[in-house]
Amino acid sequence: MFYLRYLRNELVRRRTRTIVTLVGLGLGVALVVAIASLSKGLDRAQHRTLDPLAGIGTDLTVTLQPQQQQDQGFGGGGFGPGGGGNRDLIRSNLSVLTDLSKLGKPGTHFVHDFFLPGTQLTFPQSAAQQIASLDSVQKTSTGLTLLAEHQEGVVPKIVATLKTQAKTLTIQRNLPRPTAKDFAQMQACLQKAGVTLGRPQTQQGQGFGNGFGGGTGQRNDANRQAFQQCLPASMRRFRTRVTTPSQTLKQVLNPPQTNISTTAYTIGGVDQTSPNMGVVTTAQVTKGTFLSPAGGEEALVATSYAAKHSLKVGSKLNLNGTTFTIVGLVSPPLGGQSADVYLPLRKLQTLASEKNLANVILVHAKSSSDVAKVKQEIQQALPQAQVASSKDVADTISGSLVDASNLSHDLGLALSVVAAVAAFLLAALLALSSVGKRVRELGTLKALGWTQRMVVRQIAGESLATGILGGIFGIGLGVLVAVAVDAFGPSLTASSSTGSDFANLGVSTVRTATRSVSLTAPVGITVLAIGFGLALLGGLIAGTAGALRAARLRPADALRQVE
Amino acid sequence: MNLYELKDVARYFQRGPTTVRALDDVTLEIEPGEFVALEGPSGSGKTTLLQILGALDRPSAGTVTFDGSDLVTQPDSALAELRLRSFGFVFQQFNLIPTLTAVENVEAKLAPAGGTRDRALELLAEVGLAERADHLPGHLSGGEQQRVAIARALSVEPRVVLADEPTGNLDSATGGEIIDLLANLAAEHGSTVIVATHDASLAARAPRRVAMRDGKLVDNVRAVPA
Numbered sequence: 001m002f003y004l005r006y007l008r009n010e011l012v013r014r015r016t017r018t019i020v021t022l023v024g025l026g027l028g029v030a031l032v033v034a035i036a037s038l039s040k041g042l043d044r045a046q047h048r049t050l051d052p053l054a055g056i057g058t059d060l061t062v063t064l065q066p067q068q069q070q071d072q073g074f075g076g077g078g079f080g081p082g083g084g085g086n087r088d089l090i091r092s093n094l095s096v097l098t099d100l101s102k103l104g105k106p107g108t109h110f111v112h113d114f115f116l117p118g119t120q121l122t123f124p125q126s127a128a129q130q131i132a133s134l135d136s137v138q139k140t141s142t143g144l145t146l147l148a149e150h151q152e153g154v155v156p157k158i159v160a161t162l163k164t165q166a167k168t169l170t171i172q173r174n175l176p177r178p179t180a181k182d183f184a185q186m187q188a189c190l191q192k193a194g195v196t197l198g199r200p201q202t203q204q205g206q207g208f209g210n211g212f213g214g215g216t217g218q219r220n221d222a223n224r225q226a227f228q229q230c231l232p233a234s235m236r237r238f239r240t241r242v243t244t245p246s247q248t249l250k251q252v253l254n255p256p257q258t259n260i261s262t263t264a265y266t267i268g269g270v271d272q273t274s275p276n277m278g279v280v281t282t283a284q285v286t287k288g289t290f291l292s293p294a295g296g297e298e299a300l301v302a303t304s305y306a307a308k309h310s311l312k313v314g315s316k317l318n319l320n321g322t323t324f325t326i327v328g329l330v331s332p333p334l335g336g337q338s339a340d341v342y343l344p345l346r347k348l349q350t351l352a353s354e355k356n357l358a359n360v361i362l363v364h365a366k367s368s369s370d371v372a373k374v375k376q377e378i379q380q381a382l383p384q385a386q387v388a389s390s391k392d393v394a395d396t397i398s399g400s401l402v403d404a405s406n407l408s409h410d411l412g413l414a415l416s417v418v419a420a421v422a423a424f425l426l427a428a429l430l431a432l433s434s435v436g437k438r439v440r441e442l443g444t445l446k447a448l449g450w451t452q453r454m455v456v457r458q459i460a461g462e463s464l465a466t467g468i469l470g471g472i473f474g475i476g477l478g479v480l481v482a483v484a485v486d487a488f489g490p491s492l493t494a495s496s497s498t499g500s501d502f503a504n505l506g507v508s509t510v511r512t513a514t515r516s517v518s519l520t521a522p523v524g525i526t527v528l529a530i531g532f533g534l535a536l537l538g539g540l541i542a543g544t545a546g547a548l549r550a551a552r553l554r555p556a557d558a559l560r561q562v563e
Numbered sequence: 564m565n566l567y568e569l570k571d572v573a574r575y576f577q578r579g580p581t582t583v584r585a586l587d588d589v590t591l592e593i594e595p596g597e598f599v600a601l602e603g604p605s606g607s608g609k610t611t612l613l614q615i616l617g618a619l620d621r622p623s624a625g626t627v628t629f630d631g632s633d634l635v636t637q638p639d640s641a642l643a644e645l646r647l648r649s650f651g652f653v654f655q656q657f658n659l660i661p662t663l664t665a666v667e668n669v670e671a672k673l674a675p676a677g678g679t680r681d682r683a684l685e686l687l688a689e690v691g692l693a694e695r696a697d698h699l700p701g702h703l704s705g706g707e708q709q710r711v712a713i714a715r716a717l718s719v720e721p722r723v724v725l726a727d728e729p730t731g732n733l734d735s736a737t738g739g740e741i742i743d744l745l746a747n748l749a750a751e752h753g754s755t756v757i758v759a760t761h762d763a764s765l766a767a768r769a770p771r772r773v774a775m776r777d778g779k780l781v782d783n784v785r786a787v788p789a
Contacts, residue, residue, distance in 0.1 A: 445660075447652045
């Protein structure tokens with residue numbers, strides 16, 4: 001067929017122009033395909049990682065979060081521990097600050113795990129029944145997610161004993177001057193004792209000086225004695241010696257000195273009788289098995305935690321004297337209720353002294369359309385409850401995965417639109433310039449008897465063929481990019497923090513879970529079809545633009561241009 | 564009956580504020596089978612007249628009757644059909660499609676008219692280019708290109724072959740060969756030939772000469788058959 005050969009010749013023999021157009025269209029399409037695939041990969045990763053509730057068979061989670069204002073109590077409806085606000089939170093997290101002397105004799109080594117509810121206050125498990133009785137609720141399950149402080153070290157000496165030595169003290173004091181009255185009394189006393197004080201009024205003329213000052217012989221000694229006796233009490237020289245006894249003092253040290261090291265992890269109590277709905281479910285078991293329904297001394301460990309602490313299926317975990325065997329590794333979804341270690345609920349309640357208490361209720365609505373309604377009902381029934389939907393939980397997740405996902409949502413579309421538009425513009429411009437350069441050729445064809453329609457058909461056909469080839473090229477390139485992303489896929493992380501740091505708690509109540517996700521770019525048929533369609537559209541736009549210009553050419557004008 | 568009857572044909576072009584009269588009151592008759600030389604210097608209106616005769620352009624005024632029908636009032640599609648089946652063009656620049664081989668260039672005219680590739684090859688053989696059928700125009704000499712153009716023009720057995728300075732880009736020897744080829748083949752195929760040229764010696768060889776100056780016919784000589 002002559003027209004097809006003509007078309008092929010135009011593409012093959014105008015190689016540079018064809019290649020430039022193909023590369024332009026192809027890059028545009030490849031960009032669209034690659035971005036769409038990446039976006040899809042991110043969505044998939046996000047769905048797996050950032051849709052935390054679906055993975056645990058749940059539509060909503062109900063928790064009791066401390067409110068910042070103190071006035072409103074938690075007591076209502078039998079839900080909550082009563083009292084109010086941060087005080088409860090502080091009180092329930094205080095156990096870690098208890099008397100360390102209870103851990104053993106000072107100097108002995110101890111290992112102890114403290115379990116704290118963090119910012120998710122506990123409440124009676126019976127609240128779950130209240131929610132289960134709501135119309136649109138199909139099923140509920142309770143869980144206990146605690147912040148664990150693993151402490152290890154030497155029990156500190158809390159009381160210090162100090163022994164003091166016996167000590168002799170010498171005390172000396174200066175005396176005040178005698179008053180006139182004191183003087184008179186003294187005089188009287190001395191007279192009685194036969195000692196005269198003052199100017200001699202008798203025959204003993206030798207004077208006072210003799211007797212008083214130096215004196216001679218016994219007479220002098222007697223005087224001194226009398227003098228001593230006659231001094232007023234306050235004027236006798238104070239000179240004393242005190243000896244204190246040896247003493248033992250005991251003093252409570254605050255803070256005690258110790259070498260205790262603390263590591264924090266999170267621990268979840270799972271209702272093992274409900275393997276498809278709970279803070280962790282069978283769906284998340286990556287190795288080993290789920291907890292047995294009997295609920296023995298078994299534990300599940302998150303893969304990331306297991307890797308960090310070299311734990312595997314069969315490893316033992318000793319928690320305050322109870323040995324748990326790890327029966328499975330799990331990959332829990334990020335968000336609110338994920339933990340590093342999972343125990344049967346009853347066991348954790350015992351360990352943490354939280355008998356019949358839970359701090360999360362998982363709710364499965366009868367149908368997904370009821371979720372909003374259920375959320376409202378729960379909030380009405382339990383005003384203090386914090387009800388979180390999948391989206392609420394996903395919103396708390398951050399990290400490069402979320403950034404990339406947001407980027408792909410915000411920028412990806414814009415970028416692919418820009419790429420597509422740029423590719424189309426390029427194709428259209430090239431088609432126009434090609435028609436411009438082929439004015440004489442098209443004029444000649446008209447002179448040869450080609451009708452308007454035939455010329456337009458030929459030009460449009462060329463552009464369409466370019467579009468098809470560009471589409472194929474672009475799809476190939478896009479798939480290549482996607483395959484490359486799959487092969488060398490960069491790792492993206494997502495992390496979720498639950499609870500907030502209450503400064504006055506002294507302990508951090510923030511639980512953080514991080515998950516690494518390898519980026520994939522799954523190429524779907526739809527994506528390919530869209531990419532191909534875009535190229536075709538680009539070709540058609542370019543073809544129409546070129547053909548319309550060709551159609552306006554008058555044969556005579558076309559021929560005249562070369563003269 | 565005359566093949567062409569032109570009466571008071573004028574063609575004006577608007578070039579900025581001035582109106583150029585490319586053709587001015589041309590009245591002309593051409594009989595079937597004639598070999599007509601349109602002679603005149605550049606810009607005398609030869610090409611314009613040729614384009615009106617070949618239904619590539621419409622006159623601004625006057626009537627053009629071809630084979631009894633008025634070309635002025637025909638729709639574009641009818642003119643395209645006439646160009647396809649009744650006219651063959653030969654240009655000064657050869658105007659071959661650069662991406663098509665010699666035979667494909669002939670097919671460019673034959674294919675819309677329903678002709679085959681074999682017929683195109685036959686025509687190339689007639690102009691002596693059987694071996695060059697698969698060459699691109701860029702690989703052919705000027706004379707060879709013009710031969711391809713002649714084969715293309717004659718491929719549909721047109722009533723009229725219109726040639727605009729067909730030797731203008733050729734040396735005089737080749738030009739002579741081309742004119743001879745054109746004249747002989749046209750005679751064989753029974754086509755009327757109208758050649759526009761400014762080459763007086765070439766025009767002198769034509770049985771009928773129409774001389775033009777400034778868009779007007781100044782001479783209209785029919786050689787007396789010897």
